[in-house]
Amino acid sequence: MEAAVEAAAGRDGLVRTLRDTRLIFLRYVRQALRNKVGVVFGLVQPLLYLVLFGPLLSKVGGVQGAGGGNTWRAFVPGILVQLALFGAGFVGFGLIADLRSGVVERLRVTPVSRLALLLGRVLRDTLMLVVQAVMLLAASVALGLRAPLWGIVVGLVFVALLALSIASLSYVLAMVTRVEDAFAPLLSTVTLPLMLLSGIILPMSMAPGWLDAVSRFTPFRYVVDAARAAFRGDFSSAPVLEGAGVTVALAVVSVALGAHRFRKENA
Amino acid sequence: MIEARGLARTFTGKHGTVEAVRGVDLSVASGEVVGFLGPNGAGKTTTLRMLTTLLAPTAGTATVAGRDLRADPAGVRRRIGYVAQGGGTDPSVPAREELELQARLYGVTGADARIDELARRLELDGDGLLRRPSAAMSGGQRRRLDIALGLVHRPPLLFLDEPTTGLDPQSRGNLWEHIRRLRDRDGTTVFLTTHYLDEADALCDRILIIDQGQIVAEGSPAELKRRVSGDVVTVELGASGASPAQVADRARTALAGHPAVREAVVLNGSLRLTVDDGERSLMGLIRALDEAGVELAALRMARPTLDDVFLTVTGRSLRDAA
Ligand SMILES: Nc1ncnc2c1ncn2[C@@H]1O[C@H](COP(=O)(O)OP(=O)(O)O)[C@@H](O)[C@H]1O
Ligand SMILES: [Mg+2]
Numbered sequence A: 001m002e003a004a005v006e007a008a009a010g011r012d013g014l015v016r017t018l019r020d021t022r023l024i025f026l027r028y029v030r031q032a033l034r035n036k037v038g039v040v041f042g043l044v045q046p047l048l049y050l051v052l053f054g055p056l057l058s059k060v061g062g063v064q065g066a067g068g069g070n071t072w073r074a075f076v077p078g079i080l081v082q083l084a085l086f087g088a089g090f091v092g093f094g095l096i097a098d099l100r101s102g103v104v105e106r107l108r109v110t111p112v113s114r115l116a117l118l119l120g121r122v123l124r125d126t127l128m129l130v131v132q133a134v135m136l137l138a139a140s141v142a143l144g145l146r147a148p149l150w151g152i153v154v155g156l157v158f159v160a161l162l163a164l165s166i167a168s169l170s171y172v173l174a175m176v177t178r179v180e181d182a183f184a185p186l187l188s189t190v191t192l193p194l195m196l197l198s199g200i201i202l203p204m205s206m207a208p209g210w211l212d213a214v215s216r217f218t219p220f221r222y223v224v225d226a227a228r229a230a231f232r233g234d235f236s237s238a239p240v241l242e243g244a245g246v247t248v249a250l251a252v253v254s255v256a257l258g259a260h261r262f263r264k265e266n267a
Numbered sequence B: 001m002i003e004a005r006g007l008a009r010t011f012t013g014k015h016g017t018v019e020a021v022r023g024v025d026l027s028v029a030s031g032e033v034v035g036f037l038g039p040n041g042a043g044k045t046t047t048l049r050m051l052t053t054l055l056a057p058t059a060g061t062a063t064v065a066g067r068d069l070r071a072d073p074a075g076v077r078r079r080i081g082y083v084a085q086g087g088g089t090d091p092s093v094p095a096r097e098e099l100e101l102q103a104r105l106y107g108v109t110g111a112d113a114r115i116d117e118l119a120r121r122l123e124l125d126g127d128g129l130l131r132r133p134s135a136a137m138s139g140g141q142r143r144r145l146d147i148a149l150g151l152v153h154r155p156p157l158l159f160l161d162e163p164t165t166g167l168d169p170q171s172r173g174n175l176w177e178h179i180r181r182l183r184d185r186d187g188t189t190v191f192l193t194t195h196y197l198d199e200a201d202a203l204c205d206r207i208l209i210i211d212q213g214q215i216v217a218e219g220s221p222a223e224l225k226r227r228v229s230g231d232v233v234t235v236e237l238g239a240s241g242a243s244p245a246q247v248a249d250r251a252r253t254a255l256a257g258h259p260a261v262r263e264a265v266v267l268n269g270s271l272r273l274t275v276d277d278g279e280r281s282l283m284g285l286i287r288a289l290d291e292a293g294v295e296l297a298a299l300r301m302a303r304p305t306l307d308d309v310f311l312t313v314t315g316r317s318l319r320d321a322a
Helices: A002-034 A036-060 A071-089 A092-101 A103-109 A114-143 A149-177 A180-197 A209-215 A219-232 A238-263 B044-051 B073-079 B095-105 B111-121 B139-151 B169-186 B197-203 B221-227 B244-256 B278-291 B306-314
Strands: B002-013 B016-028 B033-037 B059-064 B080-083 B157-161 B189-194 B206-211 B214-219 B231-237 B261-267 B270-275 B296-302
Touching: A002 A036, A002 A114, A002 B095, A036 A071, A036 A114, A071 A114, A071 A149, A071 A180, A071 A219, A092 A103, A092 A149, A092 A180, A103 A114, A103 B080, A114 A149, A114 A238, A149 A180, A149 A219, A149 A238, A180 A209, A180 A219, A219 A238, B002 B044, B016 B044, B016 B059, B016 B206, B016 B214, B033 B044, B033 B169, B033 B197, B044 B059, B044 B157, B044 B189, B073 B080, B080 B139, B095 B111, B095 B139, B111 B139, B139 B157, B139 B169, B169 B189, B169 B197, B189 B197, B197 B306, B206 B221, B206 B306, B214 B221, B214 B306, B221 B306, B231 B244, B231 B278, B244 B261, B244 B270, B244 B278, B270 B278, B278 B296
Parallel strands: B033 B189, B033 B206, B080 B157, B157 B189
Antiparallel strands: B002 B016, B002 B059, B206 B214, B231 B270, B231 B296, B261 B270
16 A cells, blocks of 8 residues: 555656656757857857867878778767767856856745756756767768768767766756856866866877876776777777766766755755 | 744854854744844845755754645645745746746646736736846846746745845835735735835734844734834924023923833933823823923924834844844
């Protein structure tokens, strides 16, 4: 009897969470689209990477381990991960604006699912990033990227999960710091080493032993390596499996941290 | 509607601990408009945030709108509306979108009709007002939008934190009208905070005066004022012949024995009397002064204000404390 009541409550809770997640997701999608300048630059930015950095690729084409036949295959996954790191890293600023305007408290006084307040935002961020990534991939193909379609799709899934994780963590940081002045320096302190250690620009296989060892402790390295392997078409290779494990684990831990933070009373 | 016992909240931060609220007891009946009056930093917002489930109390218990605050916060949330001190709208989101989201989150059926109804009642139905984002609204319009957001789900209990702070006098008066109507028309219980004396006086059936995290006085505005013994009568003295000081002294001697006078002090050449039942005793005072041959230039009587009440219970003026 009690178990049945609990199960019903649990099911209601789930329905409520899904419904609220959709509502919050739509609110923030609309918010993103309302910002016309943001939309334009969000789409132009990935292309800038390609246009301003791509031409250098012909010079590093011969570098050992940089992708062999097609340098774009090594370069594009790195740019995708960087896009996720910076694009999703900054979403915390939006939360700080909502904390300041009182939107966060207003929503928290309603019966809205606390988890939905996180998931709705994070899913919006993930969607935005996937759109940008698709733009970037299309442009790369036009510029010379050759990779199997399935490889590209798998790479996109990695990037989507990464964006989900980074967005959650960005919200956690924003929630803890609560003001831009504290959030901004913390964010750059965290993202810069992560980017450098991930082998985004050049593969970590080129790094000296100690640097290579350090980079093995950062999650992005595995994601970049996995996306590169996927772009080569080696789906069953060790990097892809490792990358999948690391990415899923990172997503679970990040969302759990975010959910915990959003449930806490002063969140 | 609200029963709170020993509600307390301590903040621990970098700069030490702050006992923002220290053991507040309060009871609010259904249909009442109750005001929390106190200077800035008295603990009004902190108390409200506890009662609205936003902040966990460090001690105490409360039942809000029939639900236990700790055991059933979700139940409390469904039954209350809360309008925060600084509002709660995104400056760039069109007002109607904010209202629609709010209605959906509360599961309001017939959301569109409800939004139109609220817009009409709160005078937000003017030319395309709801299509505007709150950044493009006047202070008064924004405040009414905040209130509409708090009322979407027809809560029996509405919390308003400093509803008119920062508004011009005309918008304040207009907002007071709307708040009064909430109770008169819908029977909504309203719990508001303010640091304006006139606002507490004009709106509230009952006032709780809060200072440094504790309730220091409670009652209807009239009751509270009655607690300040008597009315204040100021007598300006005519200065023919004798020196003003002598005249004042003579006047004080003449009145000191009068049964209605509790206190008589000379202040800047005029005589300040604290008098029981001022209106009735005024004639007697004038006669007594006349008999003593004291010439009167002017006479003023003032009812005690809530500021006098605050002064009596805390020893400080609310104006200074704020
Ligand atoms: N989040 C917080 N952290 C630390 N101190 C706080 C916090 N919120 C309020 N306070 C302190 O608690 C006291 C009461 O504040 P508040 O409830 O906002 O007063 P009021 O609303 O009456 O002006 C103040 O001294 C304030 O500085
Ligand atoms: Mg306050």
